[in-house]
Amino acid sequence: MRIFSHRNRPVHLGPYPLERLARAEGPMTPPAKASHGLVYRDPSRPRSIVNAMEEYANIMDRMREGPVAPRQAPIPEDPRERAEHLKAACYYLDASMAATCRLPPGAILETPIENASLHDAMERQYGVGSAANAMSEISVREGRAAWQRARELLTRPLDHGHALVILVAYTRDPDERDQGRDWIEGAQAHRGALRAAEVGAVMANYLRLLGFEARLHTASASEVDFDTLLLAAGLGEVAGSNGDSRVEAPFLGARFAMAVVTTAMALAADKPLAPGASARGRDFKWWLGVGGTHAGFAGEPMKNRPFHLGPHPMEKVKRRDSPTTLIDAPNVPRVPKRNDFFLRAAMGDLGDKAAKELKDFRMITKSPFGHAMIPVLGGMVPLQYGDTAEVRSEDLSDPKLNAARIKSALYYLGADMVGICEVPEYAWYSHDLDGSEIRPYHKYAICVLVDQGYETMEGASGDDWISGAQSMRAYMRAQLIGGVVGAHIRRLGYGARGHSVMDQDVLHIPLILQAGLGELSRIGELVLNPFVGPRFKSGIITTDLPLAVDRPIDFGLQDFCGKCRKCARECPCTAIPFGNKIVFNGYEMWKPDVEKCARYRITNAAGSMCGRCMKTCPWNIEGVLAERPFLWSAIHLPGTRRWLAQLDDRMGNGRINPVKKWWWDLDTDDRGNVVRAKRTNARELEFRAASPGGQKLACYPVEVSSPPVSDGPLAPDRKAGMEHYRNASSPQAWRARMERGEDRAPPTPAWRAAKPGEEDAAP
DSSP, X not given: OBSSOOTTSOGGGOSSOGGGSOBOSSOOOOOOOOOOOOOOOOTTOTTOGGGGTHHHHHHHHHTSSOOOOSSOOOOOOOHHHHHHHHHHHHHHTTOSEEEEEEOOGGGEEEEEEOOTTHHHHHHHHTSTTOOOSHHHHHHXXXXXXXXXXXXXXXXXXXXXXXXXXXXXEOOOOOOTTOTTXXXXXXXXXXXXXXXXXXXXXXHHHHHHHTTOOXXXXXXXXXXXXXXXXXXXXXXXXXXXXXXXXEEEBTTTBTOEEEEEEEESXXXXXXOOBOTTHHHHHOSHHHHHTTTSOOOGGGOSTTTTSOGGGOSSOGGGSOBXXXXXXXXXXXXXXXXXXGGSHHHHHHTTTTOHHHHHHHGGGHHHHTSHHHHTTHHHHHHTGGXXXXXXXXXXXXXXXXXXXXXXXXXHHHHHHTOSEEEEEEOOGGGBOSBOTTSOBOOOOOSEEEEEEEEOOHHHHHHSOSSSTTHHHXXXXXXXXXXXXXXXXXXXXXXXTOOEEXXXXXXXXBOHHHHHHHTTSOEEOTTSSOEEBTTTBTOEEEEXXXXXXXXXXOOOBOSSHHHHHHHOOHHHHHOTTOOSOSSOOEEETTEEEOOXXXXXXXXXXXXOTTSSSOOHHHHHOTTOOOOBGGGHHXXXXXXXXXXXXXXXXXXXXXXTTTSOOGGGOOSOOEEEOTTSOEEEOSOOOOOOOOOOOOOGGGOOOOOOOGGGOOOSOXXXXXXXXXXXXXXXXXXXXXXHXXXXXXXXXXXXXXXXXXXXXXXXXXXXXXX
């Protein structure tokens, strides 16, 4: 918990007060030491999670080099503005410190550090037949080609003038409080290096998309000396005596990992630290966190909490046996993947314009920063699956202990929320995109949530050019840390499969709800958490490892959302209902018009995607001490909820904070050139009048769902969809039918009825 808000702190300054440290004109000489590459293996400890990280570290090292866009992007010429932009991007990706410097001649290693296992690992990963479905086939094909290009480019000598230095702070070391200690102890350097490499991989991709050469250097593969660059960039001082000297970072000491991106882009250089600057910087302002910086008294993350509890006090939230919204489980139908409106758009159901935007994820990749994350995200898809060890590890029969181990590992790696539930049958898709039936194959789901970041959300409208990158960053992180834990489970002899936005067999929303990570909100098909609001993305691991499950939560959101219509009022396409809940496919919800929502997000011409509902929600809070009374009141005092929703407006929450606008508004034309965006959404609060009667919404229940496969586009019948919405049952009427024992089974979809006797087969 912070005392002071960072509302007025520019993003490029980061969480630590580096700008207050004294600077010198020239760096000190680093202590001499041999350079050794970090190896992501620990044969002496087979239960260590380090052994599950290697393939993910290889993904980042595969992106050390890559092709450069032939035309440089129209970005500012000022080297300082460029440097501040890149540092802000690193902080958005959760770097702890970032700085720029000129590349000193002595920084290049005589003998580069090589990742000896990389080539063989990439051949295995991108080998023939390693993909599970059409989505992962794209990732495999593109990944194989990118790896071949990178291998060729890495043979060139390093000829860059500047460097971007990236630090990731260690969390606390595991101790006797942590039930997953045997999994995560001794993994600190590997955890930090993997996270730093992820940031560096995105930044190297980004620079190349902007038209500038860039090479990533990680703890496992590098051509540069990290200590030399730490000193040159003003992120390090020489500490210790001559016999035991080392380079330490201000405020972090030796407890950090790092990565470096060298580049041909000209950048303003940060000055080296003056002797003793770090010690003088640890003053009372740093201790209290004045200016919104990381407070010294807070210490390392998770300082006062065992890892399995996570950073937020979810254990204090009221639990119940079922969610706060009705789920008529026996009558919730399973639907094929093709029923998802983003996939329908890709197949032409929403017209040529939407289909064009879905091709190669253009609605994300048209913004180069969002595009930079796609290779990382897509590269991890083949790792969602894998072989399970033939021999099961001993001492994994206690479900409660196993759950604590899983949560400890995920929080240690950087998850913001974790919950566990059994997978209800209705949460599985019925058919894959090729028409094959999906039969449920795991009992448990581990739900991983990653915060999209309050600070950048503050500077955005919600539907501008950073929106797509906000989603991709959270999906990427969830896939990285969830993938490592899934691989670890398989190494221990239990089946596990990751389900990411790129490739999934389960629906995330019902699992997050059942796992006790939030309640269903007015936004509709979105679970809202009491501590990070709607501002997150998810990843799922399904497994047969015995696990204790969490119970659903109740923090009064149904009453709050019933009194607050801010998301509906501010939705750019009026897809969120002003009116009451309905029952849709057996779920009680404020049902959004997903066709409207998908069309707008996919074809948004003045931004990349949309998250305006998250931006304007009163539960999208910063997490400073001053907000605690409001959070407590919203949960515990029902009578204050309408007043709190109105107060949120009066305080201006949901407006754009220009201090936090760090990204460039860039688009990509039809020829693949990065260009300045012609238009940019910059919405302030619009205060549209709530008019439930005048809102035209459509829904498409199971009886009009898409078949698993089709020969061509299947345009939704919007007129019929609006009729379905008007005729939908209210929750009260549905409950009355349940009490009377009336049949509530959904009608048979037309595509099933067309093949009587073949209910489990695709048409």
